[in-house]
Structure formats: structure tokens, C-alpha cells
Amino acid sequence: MSEEPKKVDRRSFLYVGLGAVALVAIGAAAYVAMNPPVVTQTVTTAVPTTSVVTTTTATTVTTATTKTTATTITTTTGVGRPKMQILYMSTYAPALNDWLTARTLEWAAKRGVDVELSTASYMEIQPKILTGVETGNPPDVAFGAGGLAALLAEDPKARHLAPLDDVYKEIGADDVIPIVKRWYTMDGKPYAIDLFLFVDVVHLIKSFANEVGRKPEELVTWDDYIEFAREVKKRHPDMYPIGHTLGKCFDGTETWYQHWWPLGGEMLTDRKSTAVKFDSPESREALQRIVNLYNEGLISPQMLQPDEMLNNNAYLTKTAAFIIEGPTPFYAAVTRNPALAADTVLLPPPTDRKGMFTYGSKEALVAFSESKNVDLAKDLLIYIFKDKNAYYNMIKSGFYAAYPIFNSVQEKLAKEDPVWKDYIKVQPTIYDYTYPLNEPCKGMDEVSSKFLVADLFSMTLIDKKDVDTAVKTVADQIKDIIKRTYGQ
Amino acid sequence: MKLKIRDALEGLAFSTPAFLLLFFVLFFPFVYVIYISFFTKYFGYEAVFSGLRNYIEIAKDPLFYYSLYISTLYTSISVVLKLILGLAFAMLLSQEFRGRSVVRAIAVIPWGIPLFVVAALFFWFFDYNLGLANIILKALFGVKIFWLGPDYVIPSIIYVNVWKGIPFFMVNFLGALQTVPKSLYEAAEIDGANAWHRFRYITVPGIKYVMLIVCLLSTIWTFGEFDTIFFLTRGGPGYITHIIPIYIYFQAFSRFDIGMAAAVSVLTVPIFLALISVILWALRR
Numbered sequence: 001m002s003e004e005p006k007k008v009d010r011r012s013f014l015y016v017g018l019g020a021v022a023l024v025a026i027g028a029a030a031y032v033a034m035n036p037p038v039v040t041q042t043v044t045t046a047v048p049t050t051s052v053v054t055t056t057t058a059t060t061v062t063t064a065t066t067k068t069t070a071t072t073i074t075t076t077t078g079v080g081r082p083k084m085q086i087l088y089m090s091t092y093a094p095a096l097n098d099w100l101t102a103r104t105l106e107w108a109a110k111r112g113v114d115v116e117l118s119t120a121s122y123m124e125i126q127p128k129i130l131t132g133v134e135t136g137n138p139p140d141v142a143f144g145a146g147g148l149a150a151l152l153a154e155d156p157k158a159r160h161l162a163p164l165d166d167v168y169k170e171i172g173a174d175d176v177i178p179i180v181k182r183w184y185t186m187d188g189k190p191y192a193i194d195l196f197l198f199v200d201v202v203h204l205i206k207s208f209a210n211e212v213g214r215k216p217e218e219l220v221t222w223d224d225y226i227e228f229a230r231e232v233k234k235r236h237p238d239m240y241p242i243g244h245t246l247g248k249c250f251d252g253t254e255t256w257y258q259h260w261w262p263l264g265g266e267m268l269t270d271r272k273s274t275a276v277k278f279d280s281p282e283s284r285e286a287l288q289r290i291v292n293l294y295n296e297g298l299i300s301p302q303m304l305q306p307d308e309m310l311n312n313n314a315y316l317t318k319t320a321a322f323i324i325e326g327p328t329p330f331y332a333a334v335t336r337n338p339a340l341a342a343d344t345v346l347l348p349p350p351t352d353r354k355g356m357f358t359y360g361s362k363e364a365l366v367a368f369s370e371s372k373n374v375d376l377a378k379d380l381l382i383y384i385f386k387d388k389n390a391y392y393n394m395i396k397s398g399f400y401a402a403y404p405i406f407n408s409v410q411e412k413l414a415k416e417d418p419v420w421k422d423y424i425k426v427q428p429t430i431y432d433y434t435y436p437l438n439e440p441c442k443g444m445d446e447v448s449s450k451f452l453v454a455d456l457f458s459m460t461l462i463d464k465k466d467v468d469t470a471v472k473t474v475a476d477q478i479k480d481i482i483k484r485t486y487g488q
Numbered sequence: 489m490k491l492k493i494r495d496a497l498e499g500l501a502f503s504t505p506a507f508l509l510l511f512f513v514l515f516f517p518f519v520y521v522i523y524i525s526f527f528t529k530y531f532g533y534e535a536v537f538s539g540l541r542n543y544i545e546i547a548k549d550p551l552f553y554y555s556l557y558i559s560t561l562y563t564s565i566s567v568v569l570k571l572i573l574g575l576a577f578a579m580l581l582s583q584e585f586r587g588r589s590v591v592r593a594i595a596v597i598p599w600g601i602p603l604f605v606v607a608a609l610f611f612w613f614f615d616y617n618l619g620l621a622n623i624i625l626k627a628l629f630g631v632k633i634f635w636l637g638p639d640y641v642i643p644s645i646i647y648v649n650v651w652k653g654i655p656f657f658m659v660n661f662l663g664a665l666q667t668v669p670k671s672l673y674e675a676a677e678i679d680g681a682n683a684w685h686r687f688r689y690i691t692v693p694g695i696k697y698v699m700l701i702v703c704l705l706s707t708i709w710t711f712g713e714f715d716t717i718f719f720l721t722r723g724g725p726g727y728i729t730h731i732i733p734i735y736i737y738f739q740a741f742s743r744f745d746i747g748m749a750a751a752v753s754v755l756t757v758p759i760f761l762a763l764i765s766v767i768l769w770a771l772r773r
Contacts, residue, residue: 458726
């Protein structure tokens with residue numbers, strides 16, 4: 001015999017619903033009443049593998065160690081305090097992330113500000129910032145926005161970044177190295193400031209040099225390095241001695257500039273398509289050289305994968321004799337493989353007929369004009385930079401990974417450390433993808449974000465197109481972007 | 489029965505929240521994507537009406553057609569392999585043997601692992617120097633392969649998708665297999681049907697609706713998959729694995745143009761509708 005299903009009449013249903021809502025409200029009120037506004041910092045992670053530290057006092061410095069995934073630190077406090085959204089990129093040198101986080105939380109505690117601090121990997125940072133801007137809810141401060149500064153501030157009608165001239169003034173504008181100011185100055189005002197730069201240097205493994213009877217200091221020009229790589233290859237036929245990334249990624253584009261600039265390659269001299277200089281004999285020569293190195297078996301086919309970690313890993317596993325990279329791989333060696341660090345020498349990038357050129361990866365902090373807390377955001381930036389001793393300690397904690405933006409800090413480091421002394425010497429040769437314009441350029445930000453110059457490698461090495469066609473194709477694409485962006 | 493006004497109002501009151509939720513979560517974004525696809529819309533800039541320009545530009549872009557091709561290839565091979573292997577495993581695990589429950593539980597694990605973790609696992613698994621795949625290959629045959637290099641990257645990403653997706657097929661097929669009456673197999677055996685005949689004329693018809701639904705869902709998911717491939721290859725080397733979702737991503741976050749990204753998204757809608765129509769048509773038959 002089947003039982004009649006129990007019916008719930010509408011009135012009871014509504015009563016139960018209202019009762020549930022009332023219970024939740026009473027519970028929430030009780031929770032608030034029992035929890036006076038004590039400063040607590042809670043750490044939530046997006047992925048269980050991320051390691052974090054939680055603290056419960058306002059003055060204690062909290063560190064959050066992140067790998068490549070997102071982390072959010074929230075300081076929950078009393079009513080009426082300003083609350084700031086802060087978004088930081090996590091770098092490959094955790095000590096630098098930790099310093100920035102600690103400095104920010106220290107500032108928040110001193111100023112009585114609540115902060116929600118999120119971190120994102122270098123791949124996630126730009127989409128996160130852009131999405132925030134588009135939805136009208138950007139963070140108050142972001143780190144890792146160097147490649148977006150022109151997009152977000154070049155056009156006065158769509159200027160989303162707050163000018164930082166007062167920040168520069170407070171921290172000593174004259175002390176900031178010229179290229180940093182030039183990269184971010186629009187209509188006479190700077191709109192971003194690099195926390196530091198990742199400046200490319202050669203990571204040479206000494207034991208390979210010793211093995212082939214070469215002294216590291218003798219390696220100066222590209223010819224020297226290529227000859228050295230050939231000698232290593234002779235002794236280790238299965239090895240790929242040059243750790244060049246060739247994939248569509250940041251490091252792939254850096255590989256291009258490392259060869260192209262010293263040969264005389266230039267991108268553009270003005271913001272118009274006719275000023276794009278890419279279709280040049282220097283471009284053909286640089287590409288042909290890299291194709292030859294690949295075909296000779298001096299660069300691994302694995303390097304065609306678009307991944308920034310590949311050259312780092314090639315160095316860390318000693319499957320390449322040298323790489324050229326901002327010294328985060330060296331940082332990894334110092335902290336995880338001291339034997340490799342001891343077997344490494346950091347050298348200035350190889351030169352060619354036009355001299356030495358060094359790629360400087362922009363690692364900028366910005367404040368957003370839409371923010372309700374622009375003044376606090378600027379105050380935070382001043383706090384981060386103003387104490388030069390603290391800044392110096394941060395730079396030191398990066399084991400050469402972070403290149404300081406202050407002349408005074410550079411001078412101090414050069415006096416105490418011969419490695420820094422040589423490293424500081426490359427300062428006038430630091431450029432980015434806008435060379436020789438060296439100014440904010442929204443069109444070039446797009447060229448960079450699309451990794452267009454790395455297409456040269458895939459066209460010639462995967463699609464087997466000839467060098468001339470590849471250079472022409474990429475040059476046309478760059479011209480199209482500049483034309484679309486600036487209308488000329 | 490005459491519907492009272494009060495009943496109607498109550499019905500409206502109860503259904504309105506769900507309707508609003510659907511409107512804002514599904515319908516509004518969909519319409520907005522279509523709307524914005526007719527604009528040039530850079531992040532942080534005012535949208536400028538550009539008519540069909542985005543669509544024309546996409547139509548002229550050879551990379552779009554390549555992305556469509558590679559997405560279709562990736563999806564079709566992956567789904568067919570998952571179907572075959574999922575069915576094979578399901579039939580195997582529907583047999584009585586000792587430790588069957590344990591094996592079933594283990595076999596489901598790949599489905600439970602988040603995509604990001606799967607990608608990270610296989611990134612190292614496929615590494616040329618340190619990866620387990622090459623360690624095994626070297627031990628057995630004395631060779632190493634660039635798994636994520638130009639020659640092997642497509643089979644490699646298909647392998648990852650199949651590895652992750654088989655349990656979904658298997659679990660559904662296992663459930664469906666339980667519903668096929670054993671008496672049919674017994675009768676067929678008496679009539680002299682061999683194993684192939686039993687599979688062809690009893691098993692397949694018995695689970696065909698489940699097969700169709702599972703294939704439909706898997707096709708939609710695989711075609712729209714982004715995480716694993718982006719993490720493993722970022723669409724490379726070159727553009728070899730530049731599937732449609734990665735093409736859309738780069739339009740949005742490298743070209744910074746939401747309008748273009750929206751236009752590509754709109755163009756993929758008919759493909760999904762066609763797929764769904766085919767499956768629904770098959771289901772009706």
C-alpha cells in the first residue's frame with residue numbers, strides 16, 4: 001500500500017523560510033557583538049598547495065610565500081577605517097615578494113588602513129588588472145603593471161592611472177635612474193614606478209668553461225659565446241649548450257632583443273607606422289644567426305615551447321652551459337642549490353658591433369585614478385620607496401635578482417660588491433621593447449603582449465619559412481598595430 | 489481547473505528569483521557579448537561602434553581557421569578515444585573480480601584532480617630532461633622525445649585530455665551497463681551469438697542514450713577547454729595548439745580588444761548549436 005506523500009502548505013513554507021532568515025540574522029548579529037574590532041589577518045589561498053603564514057596582530061609582519069598561484073591576504077578590522085584593494089604580482093624570487101607584502105602590511109598597520117592584498121602570477125596579473133579597470137573596480141595599487149602603463153595612461157581621455165609626480169618628488173626623483181622615468185612619463189608626468197628591474201645577465205656555469213679551457217672573463221662578444229657553445233657541444237654531443245627560450249613568451253622575445261640590438265636592430269622611432277624600423281638587414285642577420293644556432297644543435301627544440309621556466313630549468317639542471325636572464329635563476333640556485341651558485345658567474349650580456357645592450361624587464365607599481373584612496377595609495381608607494389636602507393635590504397635579499405632603481409643604492413652596492421660593480425655598469429645599456437623610442441607606447445605594449453617577435457622563431461623553425469618572409473610578416477604586423485593604435 | 493489570481497501571483501513570486509538569476513547569469517551576458525562584438529572596445533576605453541569590422545577581420549585571419557581546425561581535431565580525436573577506452577574500461581570493471589571496488593575507486597581519481605593540477609603534473613611528466621615519460625622511453629628504447637615540441641605536442645595534449653576524461657565516460661557507462669538486463673545476454677548466448685554480436689546488438693543499443701549524452705557533454709567541454717592546454721603549451725609551440733579558447737584569450741588580453749574576443753565567441757555559438765542539434769537528433773531517433 002503506497003503512503004500519501006506529506007504535503008507542506010504554502011503558509012508553513014513561508015514561515016519556515018522567514019524563520020531561517022531570522023535565525024541567520026540573529027546569528028550574524030551575535031557574531032558581530034561577540035567579536036569586537038580586533039585586527040586579525042587571515043590568509044586564504046586559492047589552491048591548497050600554496051604555503052602561507054597567518055598572524056593575528058596588527059604590528060606583526062606577515063609573510064606569504066607564493067609559488068605561481070593566487071593568494072589573498074585580508075586584514076579585517078573595525079568600522080570606519082579605509083579599506084584598500086592591493087594586487088601584487090609574485091616573482092620568482094620569493095624574498096622580494098615577502099618584502100613587498102611585509103612593507104605593505106607594516107604601512108597598513110601604521111596608518112590604520114585595512115588592506116585586502118592579493119597576489120597573482122606574472123601570467124595572471126595583466127588580465128586581473130585589465131578586468132578590474134574594465135569593470136570600474138581596479139585595485140588601489142598594483143605591482144606588475146609595467147607593460148600596461150601606456151595602455152592605461154597614454155590617452156588623456158582614458159587615463160586610468162594616477163600621476164605619480166608627487167611620489168617621485170617625495171622619494172627623490174633625481175635619484176631614480178633615467179630610463180625608469182622615461183618609460184612611464186606621459187604629458188610630462190610619470191604614471192608608474194618600477195619597484196626594481198629584472199635586468200638580463202649571462203649565467204655562465206664555470207665548470208663548462210673550465211672543461212673547454214675558457215676563462216669566463218674572456219667571453220665578451222656573441223662570437224666568443226657561440227664558439228664556446230660549439231666547444232661544449234663537441235664534448236657533450238647530447239647537450240644543448242645555449243639556454244635560449246624561443247617560444248611565444250616574454251623570455252622568447254628577450255632572446256630576440258639579446259641578439260638583435262647589438263647588431264643594430266631598432267623597433268621604432270616614433271608613434272607612427274612609417275617610423276617602424278623592424279624590416280631591416282639587422283633583423284634578417286639576427287634571425288639567421290638564431291636559426292643557425294638552432295640547426296647546429298646548440299639550442300634545444302624544447303625551447304620552442306612558450307614557457308619562461310625553460311631556460312631557468314636548463315640552467316638549474318645544468319643542461320645548458322649558459323643562459324641570459326634576469327638573475328632569478330641565480331636566486332633559485334643560491335637558495336636551493338648552493339653548489340650550482342658557487343659554480344656560476346654572472347656576466348654582462350654579450351656584445352656585438354653596436355656594443356652592449358641589456359633587456360630590462362619593467363616591474364612597475366601603479367595607483368589608479370578611479371580609486372577612492374588615491375592619496376593613501378600614493379602614501380603607500382612613498383612608504384615602500386622612501387626608506388632607502390629598507391629598499392637596499394630588499395635588493396640584497398634578491399641575490400642580484402632585483403636591479404635597484406635608485407642611483408644611491410646602486411652606488412652603495414657597487415662599493416661593497418665587485419659583482420654589483422660590474423652589474424651596475426650596464427645601467428646605461430638597459431632598454432625595453434620600445435627601443436630606440438624608449439617612451440610609453442600603447443601599440444608596442446600590444447606587440448610585446450602578443451610576443452610577436454617570437455613568431456620569427458616559430459615561422460622559421462617550425463613552419464620552415466625563410467628568414468626574409470618571416471621578418472617581413474612580423475614587420476607588417478607591427479606596422480598594422482601601430483597604424484591601428486595611432487591612426488597613422 | 490480555473491487558476492486563481494492568488495495562485496498565479498504566488499507562482500510568479502516563487503519563480504521570479506529563479507528567472508532573474510537566469511536572466512542575469514545566462515541571458516544578459518550572452519546578449520551583451522553579441523552586442524559588444526559590434527564594437528571596438530579596448531580595456532578601459534570607450535566602446536566605438538564598428539559594425540561588422542570585427543567579424544570581417546576574423547574572417548580574414550588565417551589563424552582563426554587554423555584554430556577552428558585544431559580545436560575540431562583535438563576535440564574529435566579526444567572524444568572518440570575517451571568513448572572507446574571509457575567503454576572498454578567500463579566493460580572490464582563491470583566483470584566480477586576480486587578487488588573490483590578498489591580498482592573502480594582508483595580509476596575515477598583522474599576525474600577528481602583539478603585541471604590546473606593535471607596540467608602541472610603533465611608539464612613535468614613531459615619534460616625533456618627530467619620527465620618520467622622520457623625516463624621510461626630512454627630505459628626501454630634508448631631514446632628521448634620532445635613531447636611538447638612541434639612534432640608530438642598534439643598527441644601529448646590529447647593524451648592528457650583522454651587520461652583526465654576517461655573516468656567520466658567509464659562511470660557513466662558502468663551505470664548504464666547495470667541497466668541492461670542479463671537475461672538478454674543469456675538468451676543471445678543460447679541463440680549462438682558470439683561476444684561481438686552480444687556487444688553490437690545488446691550492449692550498444694542498451695546504453696546508446698547514455699553514450700550520446702556523455703559524448704555531447706564531453707564534446708562541449710573539450711571544445712571549450714582552456715586551462716590544461718594554456719598551462720601546458722600556451723597555444724604553442726608557435727601556433728600549433730592555438731585552440732579557439734586560446735585564440736579568444738589572446739584577442740582579449742594581448743590585443744586588449746574585448747570586441748574582437750566577443751566576436752570570436754559569437755562565431756563559435758553556431759558550432760556548439762550544430763553539435764547539440766546533431767546529438768538531439770540522434771537522441772530522437
